[in-house]
Amino acid sequence: MVFSDVFGKSASSIINLILSNDTYTSEEILSKVHGRCKASHEDILSAIDGVTLDAHQKARIEIVKNHMEYVDSLLCKIQKHIDEMIVGYENYIQLLCTIPGVDRKSAITIISEIGVDMSQWSSHHKLASWAGLAPGCNESAGKKKSVKISRAGVYLKPCLVQVAHAAVKDKDYDYYANKFNKISKRRGKKRAIIAIARKILVAIYHMLKTGEFFNPSDMTDIETSQKKRIEYIKNNFKNAFNQLMRTELSSEEILAFLPIKSTDSPLKE
Incomplete structure (x- = not known):
């Protein structure tokens, strides 16, 4: 609830201190907190206050911690192997x-x-x-x-x-x-x-x-190839021309909208 990453640098250092059999003070706990940690010192000490773990609880947490370290070591080996494979x-x-x-x-x-x-x-x-x-x-x-x-x-x-x-x-x-x-x-x-x-x-x-x-x-x-684009433009032009023809406009009136002379257009035929 205090640390965003339980396996982060600050949290891991505090967990290692708690798992040790040595007694610790509030100053020693705060000395494990990284400078960029956003959690306040009061929240950290409040979360640790009253924590008492027996030998069996510490052993189970130690097993989980060792497993996480083993998985991290495998990930490092895999990443090293990938780096070697992609050199070329x-x-x-x-x-x-x-x-x-x-x-x-x-x-x-x-x-x-x-x-x-x-x-x-x-x-x-x-x-x-x-x-x-x-x-x-x-x-x-x-x-x-x-x-x-x-x-x-x-x-x-x-x-x-x-x-x-x-x-x-x-x-x-x-x-x-x-x-x-x-x-x-x-x-x-x-x-x-x-x-x-x-x-x-x-x-x-x-x-x-x-x-x-x-x-x-x-x-x-x-x-899209050049041929397909030309066919697409031709189909659009034919559809637009047919729509204008349905408005009872003559071919000469329709060709007048084009930026070319009607005598030069092949549509006149």
Whole structure:
């Protein structure tokens, strides 16, 4: 109730003093408190006042303390082993850290899952599907049904979602924040986060493939080909032209809105 971290430096020092068979004073207790500790001295002494532990209680606490120290030692060994394994991937880690929201730990997790050789996927669409971030396409008789993502990427997908949350909150680089705001207005915040996570994975794919730093001019240039964008613009123009035709406007009147001469337009034919 006094210390935010029971296994912190101050709390551990006080516990070790209590577990010892030596008598202790209030001054000795306060000498174990770190200078940055936010708890007041009165609260600390009040929490310790009246504490009496018999030999069996001290033994059980000592067993728990030894177990925690053993787990911490294993974590240190694992971290040392990880540091040795990623020596050859340091350049790739630094490359991924240029992406907003990606820190060193996230970069290591991503590389450990997908590697650095992107030739194993024919496109970023395949990688997004493998990671479980590709939206479903379930349509029958013109009716769209569930578009839930798959359960794939049990380790990679949670990592990318955490990165997406950090990216949309990045105040120094608001690229993904703007994307998130636009998507969330139409599809909701949960779908928007998944969309941002997919965009980050697409960026990682192209960065590892080309070795370029994160500097997107426009994400549509990567995710959508020039041919598809032209078809999309053509369809929008045809729909707008048909809507104007329904208002009983003639073709000449409609072409008058265009910033070109009607004689040069192929629509006149």
